[in-house]
Amino acid sequence: MSWWQPDRYADRRPRLLLRQRLLVALRAWFQEQGFVEVETPILQLSPGMEPHIHAFPTRLEAPDGTGQPRFLHTSPEFACKKLLAAGEPRLFTLARVFRNGERSATHHPEFTMLEWYRAEADYTQLMADCEGLLSSIAANLWIPAYRWGGLSVPPTRPFERVTVREACRRWAGIDLFEHPTAEGLRLAVRTAGLRAAADDSWDDLVTRILIEKVEPELGRERPAFLLDYPISQAALARPKADEPRLAERFELYVAGLELANAFSELIDPVEQRRRFEADMDLKERLYKKRHPIDEDFLAALARMPPAAGIALGLDRLVMLATGASRIEEVLWAPVE
Numbered sequence: 001m002s003w004w005q006p007d008r009y010a011d012r013r014p015r016l017l018l019r020q021r022l023l024v025a026l027r028a029w030f031q032e033q034g035f036v037e038v039e040t041p042i043l044q045l046s047p048g049m050e051p052h053i054h055a056f057p058t059r060l061e062a063p064d065g066t067g068q069p070r071f072l073h074t075s076p077e078f079a080c081k082k083l084l085a086a087g088e089p090r091l092f093t094l095a096r097v098f099r100n101g102e103r104s105a106t107h108h109p110e111f112t113m114l115e116w117y118r119a120e121a122d123y124t125q126l127m128a129d130c131e132g133l134l135s136s137i138a139a140n141l142w143i144p145a146y147r148w149g150g151l152s153v154p155p156t157r158p159f160e161r162v163t164v165r166e167a168c169r170r171w172a173g174i175d176l177f178e179h180p181t182a183e184g185l186r187l188a189v190r191t192a193g194l195r196a197a198a199d200d201s202w203d204d205l206v207t208r209i210l211i212e213k214v215e216p217e218l219g220r221e222r223p224a225f226l227l228d229y230p231i232s233q234a235a236l237a238r239p240k241a242d243e244p245r246l247a248e249r250f251e252l253y254v255a256g257l258e259l260a261n262a263f264s265e266l267i268d269p270v271e272q273r274r275r276f277e278a279d280m281d282l283k284e285r286l287y288k289k290r291h292p293i294d295e296d297f298l299a300a301l302a303r304m305p306p307a308a309g310i311a312l313g314l315d316r317l318v319m320l321a322t323g324a325s326r327i328e329e330v331l332w333a334p335v336e
Helices: 006-032 077-086 123-140 164-172 182-191 202-217 269-287 295-301 314-322
Strands: 056-061 067-072 090-098 110-119 146-148 151-153 160-163 224-227 243-247 249-254 257-264 307-313
Touching: 006 123, 006 314, 077 090, 077 110, 077 295, 077 307, 110 123, 110 314, 123 224, 123 249, 123 257, 123 307, 123 314, 146 314, 160 164, 164 202, 164 224, 182 202, 257 314, 269 295, 307 314
Parallel strands: 160 224
Antiparallel strands: 056 067, 090 110, 110 307, 146 151, 224 249, 249 257, 257 307
């Protein structure tokens, strides 16, 4: 049955009206914090360089019929950082983004990403932003708690903070840095009762620990930041000054649901190129495809001030605010 059938639409409409109120409250909060709302192009030379995220390819044609390959972006990140390089100190955007091959209760091929960036800031400031934003929205919408998976989680401040290393120790009994090789970590993962394939890399195994052991425990009583990821799992983040094996990156969880990903930005174009090339080598090896590097982005990175940025799934935030169980319940017109 199509999403526009009146009875189906009537079931969704109360959540959609709350979505609209949430957007009003969200924009008001950013205005109070001195942010400017920006719009960035969806068509990009490079859609994003994450090896496991798949883009929609298309073609940009000139009036004479010649053309060049382009992609629908998977994030507005590159364009937003170019605006930082241009001199914009605080900006946010509500961007339609596209990811191929993703569909589940919490994933959709086309969705809305809220991203915001602060010049002369690091990821600790973004944690404070998240606390302020979620608390403000709850207060303005008269939401006592965010709900997901049978849990009801008030935006009690301060939000919990737990490092990746501490979380893996606590909920999986594994100290990642005591197992610096894939072979060693594989044995520890199997001992913890998790599947570990012979060809899993160290990062594959870390991800499995986080998904199966850690994520379900996060944000059960109050929202939680999972922070300080291994540097190999933070391609656009800068390393921690006191521990170069770790990156200044966090993810925000509410009721076990991942809501946002953030980091202090890497602004070294040479190192960024090296990471991009390594990620595309991995993508080619796994999926037989690679994306071009946006040279204009690397040029902008060399001029960008120290900064921090975050991507938050707007549709997931609406799900938490309304108690919806599937992302289609909070979309005006889902992709069929």
